[in-house]
Amino acid sequence: MKKKETILVIGAGGQIGTELIVELRRIYGSSSVIAADIKTPGYEVFEGGPYEILDVLDHRRLYEIIKKHKPSQIYLLAALLSSTAEQNPAFGWKLNVNGLFNILEIASKRKIQKIFWPSSIAVFGPNTPKVNTPQFTITEPSTVYGISKLAGERWCEYYYRKHNIDIRSLRYPGLIGHKSQPGGGTTDYAVHIFHEALIKKSYRCFLNKNSALPMMYMPDAIRGTIELMEAQSERISVRSSYNIAAMSFSPKDLANEIETHITGFKISYKPDHRQKYADSWPVSIDDSFSKNDWGWKPKFNLKKMTSDMIHNMKKN
Ligand code: AKB
Secondary structure (H helix, E strand, C coil): CCCCCCEEEECCCCCCHHHHHHHHHHHHCHHHEEEEECCCCCHHHHHCCCEEECCCCCHHHHHHHHHHHCCCEEEECCCCCHHHHHHCHHHHHHHHHHHHHHHHHHHHHCCCCEEEEEEEHHHCCCCCCCCCECCCCCCCCCCHHHHHHHHHHHHHHHHHHHHCCEEEEEEECEEECCCCCCCCCCCCHHHHHHHHHHHHCEEEECCCCCCCEEEEEHHHHHHHHHHHHHCCHHHCCCCCCEECCCEEECHHHHHHHHHCCCCCCEEEECCCCHHHHHHCCCCCECCHHHHHHHCCCCCCCHHHHHHHHHHHHHHC
């Protein structure tokens, strides 16, 4: 077990939260990691340590919980993803930006040592260079989700410079994990496809077959997040949000890889509204700032991720 920290994870019942909380509790001890979510979380999160019901937009309740637990670190994961935010832009903006704003305001008044907040490749837009997208480049997002993440990045940097709040962030690519169901994102086809492949041996994809996007396997994402949070502050040169990468593939590449494990697996394509969100995002990401500043190195490529996903999903 590591040094004494008290960590509050807000949005602990979501796609990243359910896996992050287990790893944080393993590292820092169960009683030191408080899960918070608007809903009662699933068994592993609920049984594994303390939890609080919290709507991050409820400023008073948020303040009470922070006063009660005195966290040294906060991970704010509560958000609407691209597809869901597009269905309700006002709420997408409110949750994604005001939620962050509430945390930053409290952090500027109370002693919270570190904050983690996730950004996304959705901060890029149709005018951004698509291949090997640099850390600093055109960010003109065309989705509500991307606009909210870009605004959030600006707020993070502002609060770091003005109030010296040690806030750290990653621009996650599409995340693939076997522990939770897809959560309203465009890249979620790459999670859904595994469920359908195992149950039905077929999948109808809502993106076209050549839509290549940056992706990452959840164990890499969890490890990268914690490594960023544990890095010495002097090594963090990007105070908006870091580009981070692991692999890039299209639905066709993924289907071919799944077929090597599930004989007879068939994929068909029926692009819907999510196609245009995917079309506005990069194909691959240059993450050299993450590599050079805090030593980021992914472990999973398409082949290793697919085989691990199928192995774990069959087991469960
Ligand atoms: C989404 O598809 O909305 C997310 C993302 C790229 O941040 N997975």
